[in-house]
Amino acid sequence: MDLEKELEEKRALLKEKGIVLTTPRLIILEYLLEHRIHPTAEEIYQALKKRFPSLSLASIYNTLKLFTQLGIVVEFAIDKDKARYDINTNPHAHFKCLHCGQIYDLFNIPLPNYEELEGHKILMAQLYFYGICQRCLKER
Amino acid sequence: MDLEKELEEKRALLKEKGIVLTTPRLIILEYLLEHRIHPTAEEIYQALKKRFPSLSLASIYNTLKLFTQLGIVVEFAIDKDKARYDINTNPHAHFKCLHCGQIYDLFNIPLPNYEELEGHKILMAQLYFYGICQRCLKER
DNA sequence: ATTAGTGCAAACTATTTGCAATAAG
DNA sequence: CTTATTGCAAATAGTTTGCACTAAT
Numbered sequence: 001m002d003l004e005k006e007l008e009e010k011r012a013l014l015k016e017k018g019i020v021l022t023t024p025r026l027i028i029l030e031y032l033l034e035h036r037i038h039p040t041a042e043e044i045y046q047a048l049k050k051r052f053p054s055l056s057l058a059s060i061y062n063t064l065k066l067f068t069q070l071g072i073v074v075e076f077a078i079d080k081d082k083a084r085y086d087i088n089t090n091p092h093a094h095f096k097c098l099h100c101g102q103i104y105d106l107f108n109i110p111l112p113n114y115e116e117l118e119g120h121k122i123l124m125a126q127l128y129f130y131g132i133c134q135r136c137l138k139e140r
Numbered sequence: 141m142d143l144e145k146e147l148e149e150k151r152a153l154l155k156e157k158g159i160v161l162t163t164p165r166l167i168i169l170e171y172l173l174e175h176r177i178h179p180t181a182e183e184i185y186q187a188l189k190k191r192f193p194s195l196s197l198a199s200i201y202n203t204l205k206l207f208t209q210l211g212i213v214v215e216f217a218i219d220k221d222k223a224r225y226d227i228n229t230n231p232h233a234h235f236k237c238l239h240c241g242q243i244y245d246l247f248n249i250p251l252p253n254y255e256e257l258e259g260h261k262i263l264m265a266q267l268y269f270y271g272i273c274q275r276c277l278k279e280r
Numbered sequence: 281a282t283t284a285g286t287g288c289a290a291a292c293t294a295t296t297t298g299c300a301a302t303a304a305g
Numbered sequence: 306c307t308t309a310t311t312g313c314a315a316a317t318a319g320t321t322t323g324c325a326c327t328a329a330t
Contacts, residue, residue, distance in 0.1 A: 079217070080223055095257065095258075095262075108258075109252065112267070117235065117269060118244070118246065118274070119273075119274030119277070120237070120244065120271055121271045121277060122271040123271040124269070125267070126266075126268045126270075127252070127265070128266045128267075128268075129264070130262075130264045130265070131264070132260065132261045133259075137261060
């Protein structure tokens with residue numbers, strides 16, 4: 001998996017759109033590419049502040065909002081209390097373990113792909129499953 | 141559609157489970173049965189406080205949490221900022237209009253119905269669609 | 281009468297915002 | 306050098322909680 005290339009690709013995309021390549025933006029992007037765990041803003045903050053102590057939570061929120069608007073990340077609400085962010089923008093289903101809280105990708109479940117439904121124009125879909133994950137099942 | 145009967149049914153269910161039938165619980169239940177608009181706690185509060193001025197938002201939250209735990213309502217997170225509540229506990233898809241914010245039921249879209257996926261035990265699913273609703277499309 | 285539940289206010293959590301200081305080009 | 310962006314602190318919105326008072330059985 002070519003992480004360097006992927007990072008370079010996103011960098012180019014930002015530049016192309018006239019977005020200034022600041023340190024917070026680059027390290028958050030890098031973090032998202034390296035840690036595909038659907039992190040919350042807080043999780044990103046905790047992970048990065050060691051390496052970059054001046055980084056603020058506000059900048060993380062600002063950056064994630066920017067990335068979402070640019071279509072580089074997808075913000076989703078599988079947790080009702082906090083937003084999670086996914087660098088993988090290909091539509092796919094998610095599973096949340098009600099025991100450990102971890103979010104898993106489900107790449108093999110087809111997502112319904114409608115253009116319109118009952119007269120409504122469909123722009124995107126989210127499919128969430130909730131239950132107990134494989135790992136937690138084993139630990140019982 | 142027999143609302144009286146439905147209310148009586150839920151009342152019986154609460155009683156059976158040993159839940160005290162207080163005024164807030166009864167009027168919230170009645171409101172949910174009569175207004176199937178997936179209201180937020182605040183919407184319920186605004187609608188009911190005229191008729192019942194002593195009602196508090198905290199009681200609405202408490203009651204909704206109780207109902208959710210009892211399986212009488214389903215709490216869902218199609219909006220990332222606030223929870224919505226559905227008295228219809230039969231699994232079905234939802235559509236949210238990104239223009240007017242309204243939530244619609246989609247009863248004709250089949251929900252994937254897995255018992256397990258990739259080793260995870262599946263307990264429930266939510267399918268959300270986002271776009272522009274029929275009504276907003278017409279107003280353009 | 282007894283216990284469970286309500287309503288208030290305060291607390292808490294996630295997120296947003298205003299603005300002076302800072303860094304990118 | 307100029308403008309966009311950051312980081313801080315304060316503000317905001319939704320939700321939860323502790324506790325004295327009240328209502329249900």
